[in-house]
Amino acid sequence: MKRLVVSGLLVFLGVWAFAQTADEILKKVEEQGFFGTGRESLYASLAVEIQEKGQPTVDYAFRVWAKEYSDGTTKVLLLYAAPEDVAGTIFLAHVPKEGTARMWLYLPELALVKELVGEGERKGEFIAGSGITYEDISKGFSYREDYESELLSEEDLSGFPTWKLGLSPRASGAEWSRVLLWVHREHYFVVRAEFYDKDGKLSRVLLVPELVTDSLGPRPALLQVENLGKGSRGEVRILERSCAEIPDEYFLPENLGKLRL
Numbered sequence: 552m553k554r555l556v557v558s559g560l561l562v563f564l565g566v567w568a569f570a571q572t573a574d575e576i577l578k579k580v581e582e583q584g585f586f587g588t589g590r591e592s593l594y595a596s597l598a599v600e601i602q603e604k605g606q607p608t609v610d611y612a613f614r615v616w617a618k619e620y621s622d623g624t625t626k627v628l629l630l631y632a633a634p635e636d637v638a639g640t641i642f643l644a645h646v647p648k649e650g651t652a653r654m655w656l657y658l659p660e661l662a663l664v665k666e667l668v669g670e671g672e673r674k675g676e677f678i679a680g681s682g683i684t685y686e687d688i689s690k691g692f693s694y695r696e697d698y699e700s701e702l703l704s705e706e707d708l709s710g711f712p713t714w715k716l717g718l719s720p721r722a723s724g725a726e727w728s729r730v731l732l733w734v735h736r737e738h739y740f741v742v743r744a745e746f747y748d749k750d751g752k753l754s755r756v757l758l759v760p761e762l763v764t765d766s767l768g769p770r771p772a773l774l775q776v777e778n779l780g781k782g783s784r785g786e787v788r789i790l791e792r793s794c795a796e797i798p799d800e801y802f803l804p805e806n807l808g809k810l811r812l
Contacts, residue, residue, distance in 0.1 A: 641656070
């Protein structure tokens with residue numbers, strides 16, 4: 552009798568899990584954010600390694616502050632800490648719940664704050680060869696506004712239980728003709744993503760090979776990005792994160808040249 556009850560419960564839980572829609576799953580993915588916190592306030596330090604075809608490996612270091620406000624706006628501040636030639640550069644983004652994000656760069660050598668307005672600037676790589684754009688950093692895995700989503704299957708991917716989602720653009724002009732996401736069924740992290748260009752060719756792959764647990768709970772240990780068109784690879788490793796309260800002054804564009812981070 553006990554075995555029947557347990558079996559029945561497992562079947563029920565399995566049916567309930569799959570009964571979630573693709574949109575419901577994506578909403579929870581967005582709540583996790585790029586670094587997998589699901590919290591209103593976050594600090595993280597990152598190490599980034601870039602390998603471009605025919606070039607030596609370059610190592611970067613970053614510090615990131617992010618905060619979610621009551622109106623649904625998320626603000627992200629990213630400090631380039633190393634190497635020396637870019638140290639002190641700051642990226643700031645204000646991402647509303649709906650609508651277009653605003654982004655700025657502070658260039659210390661020029662003591663200049665520049666707003667990123669054009670599409671080319673906003674979709675530019677935040678490190679050359681990383682395959683990660685300014686929009687990726689500001690928005691995380693936020694696709695619900697621009698893409699229709701479909702739950703394709705449940706799959707075991709490298710030991711992770713996942714949902715496989717297919718995304719197609721809502722309108723012409725979208726950056727990708729198709730996106731495939733593999734979402735962890737327990738933690739709602741994207742553990743693999745494939746991006747297809749306008750010709751339907753696989754152009755970029757994101758991969759989370761490992762999850763770890765810190766004081767805030769489970770999170771990706773690192774994020775690997777491969778730009779197939781350029782033959783470059785990037786690896787983002789989270790060294791530290793915390794949910795300490797962050798001053799609002801960090802997120803004002805006019806303060807970028809005054810901050811002591």
